[in-house]
Amino acid sequence: MTALNSLRDRIAGILDAQSPATGVAGAVIGVAVGGDQFSLAHGCANLNTGQEFLTDTGWLLGSVTKVLTATVLLRLVDAGAVDLDAPARRYLPEFTLAEADAADAITVRMLVNHTNGIDADDLMPASVRGRDATRSYISQLADFGCVFEPGAGVHYSNPGFVLAARIIERCTGLPYERAIQAELFDLCGMTDATAVQTQAFLRPTAIGAFATDEPGKLRATTLFSLPESAGGAGATPIVTVGDMIAFGRTHLAGGLAPDGRRVLSEQLVAEMQAKGVDLGLPQTPPMGLGWWLAPIAGTTAAWHGGGSPGGTSSFCIVPEHNAVVVSFVSGPNTLLNDTLHTTVIEHLTGRQATPPFTPASASADPEMAGEYAAFHRSVRTSCHDGELIVRTTTPPYTADEDLDRILAAYGSPSSSTDTYTAVAPGLFLPKGVGSRHTTGFYGRTSLLADLPAAPGRPRGLHTGLRFIPRVG
Template identity: 75%
Template sequence: MVDLDSLRAHLTEVLDAQSAATGVAGAVVGVAVGGDQFSLAHGSANLNTGQEFTTDTGWLLGSVTKVLTATALLRLVDAGTVDLDAPARRYLPEFTLADTDAAEAITVRMLINHTNGIDADDLMPAAVRGRDATRSYVDQLPDFGCLFEPGTGIHYSNPGFVLAARILEEQTGLPFERAIQTELFEPCGMRDATAVQTQAFLRRTAIGAHASDEPGKLRATSLFSLPESAAGAGGTPIVTVADMMAFGRMHLAGGLAPDGGRVLSQELAAAMLTPTFDLGLPSVPSMGLGWWLTPIAGTTAAWHGGGSPGGASSFCIVPEHDAVIVSFVSGPNALLNDKLHTAVLEHLTGQQATAPFGGDPADADPSMAGGYTAFHVDKNISVHDGTLLVRTAFPFHDEELERTLDGYGTSGSSTVTYVPAAPGLFLPEDSDPRTTAGFYGRFSILADLPPAPGRPRGIHTGLRFIPKTS
């Protein structure tokens, strides 16, 4: 029997300790174990208005949407109208890339397990809104290539899930915002969920916050959400704790909604929780369908995180313990999500969450020195006494993208020293290795990834692959 009262008291203490000085304007967390659940809220939902964060406040889900998009797409697989192992072009003949052979090789499955390799991570066209927004994104993909042969690696894929959303649109005849409503929100009992940005005016909805120029202060974001073209990857959906509890319980029940309705077949619900690709790096969990299958605190959590302008969300289900955990933080302290989630997981399992790597640190291989390039990011690495000096720049692409990323809070150029943490793994020299025990904390690990058939040598960090180019 899990003592939820003591867990609730502990999480209350964690939230009460947060403020602008700790990088938190407001936050919410929800926990469900078996048939019991609770939720807590803290701080401000909107620094512009002073609105209080409550447990029924909505927030932008960000990339956690990817699990929802995958689930909605798999309903079409259940219906027999989409085949996971068919080429994506069977359903989207207009889809192509600069590498046409790669576009032909990408299957529907590769769209929702981050193995398609499309090199367009930060593509965020904002000019088109409404019914044609997702189409406008796909129309730009012919300018982009692939980082590796599809199916041979993992590279966090916003374009993969936009393409999945586009298939959903084509097969249902509805724009994404209505397709996700009818295919998922309604049958799952997610009563307050919406992918329509303007619904934020009609309900209590949080906005993000960024660090300000004044130490210990935060400022409200000037950008509410990412463009509608990226809705299927996480641009626009707004949810509450109750919505995500319903969604999580549906997955724990093998595809049955809380009201007993069948949302997804038991076979496909299980397939989402089955590894489809493992890169073999401790910083990159095995990939199911939509879910990152993360070993943590003696169990495995099916997890996804999500960023929004000035905010970050975290969501997981823990099948072994029949548990759902969801949180959102307004402010730059995304790691508060990890603190909340690991506290729950440690309470459930009785085991401590530890760093995902072991072994003695090893000096960097001198051959790591050189240039690494992917869309909208250039890294230059030099090796000094076994450590890495990593210079990062974000080359100008176009004014539209620059405005979006500036509002999102993407940092500018940086120079960071990375020190060995384990063979082939490195951490920023001023970081605490203990933070890598959490979901977001693992993003700070930089891994030296050797070449493999279909994939060049590169580095892997923040779930993203950047090939060595010089």
């Protein structure tokens, strides 16, 4: 532990500087390097009750769950029950899309590397709970298409991981929350982890927080979690830092749990961490299976982030340094996660994290002006004095009135207008945001790229790990 004392002190100083005025109600971090580890917590876990945030407080994992879902799916590959390169419909014949050929073309691998292109990112059915929740989500996909031909690009995919969760349910005969418990939590020694939301009543569990109109004040979320139907994509699992350190160590050990049990084959652990898809965009790291493989401070971190109502989590392993880092922040200061993670990684490598792009003189191409659209968002762009003006709206979703309510409670704005400044040809940052902002995991996703058309993919915008095709 002595080797980590100076790092622990630095992290403690960062946390001590946080408050509602910095957008943080509470936060927690866990760090493991080799056999040593520490965890630190700060602030309030629940603004409604005043509950203190402790290192064993649980919190909603959000989309970091996608790495866990991918791990469980690959256990089925290990067992010979699933073929990664088989069509997903082999295991889910009920899976259809508005474009029948697209559903036929989507493989199991495409579900967990964000290349399936399914245009249903914000879909969150809430009417069905329990054993049939995942199935209810998939039944609604019949009304949706794709933003590009399957395999022709990268588009962040909640539906891909819900489909993966349904394959897990089919192959194990268990609902997702029981399957992940038996096939992962119990095996990895994740003793406090659960995908059953009501378990939050039985243990200290954090909730999210949002900004208010009053400077320096935050309010508690009114929505604990997203619907159960999206459990496999990250809606329901609750963990502690100890759980995630155990999971991270399992991956660092080539699939062996801390107690020596085999969770996943060494070959598939390596395949999860191997670069499979790379758009060459600085804001969209290469993709393995479940992991985003982000170059940072002279090394590569296998990473995933996650959002819950009013909270964000960040999780990475750094194989070169045998390290695990996990954090959760309650409040709108998502970038505190980046500060915590880059501080650890810079300590490990002895190098400073730098922006993932080389700045160059550029301005917005007037041909970028136009209409772009994907599910539940409409984007109109215009160019002015070399800058890009991006107006985004989310029209009411009449097919499911719950969706608008859920997204509003989640904190998604119904409309926004942002000005972007070119930082390199075809690459933009929100005006006033410096390049240093992009050195961490979350910060780099704020970059926006103008993607030209390619085989199977129209011209479009790429930002926040998502592709928005040009229309009209």
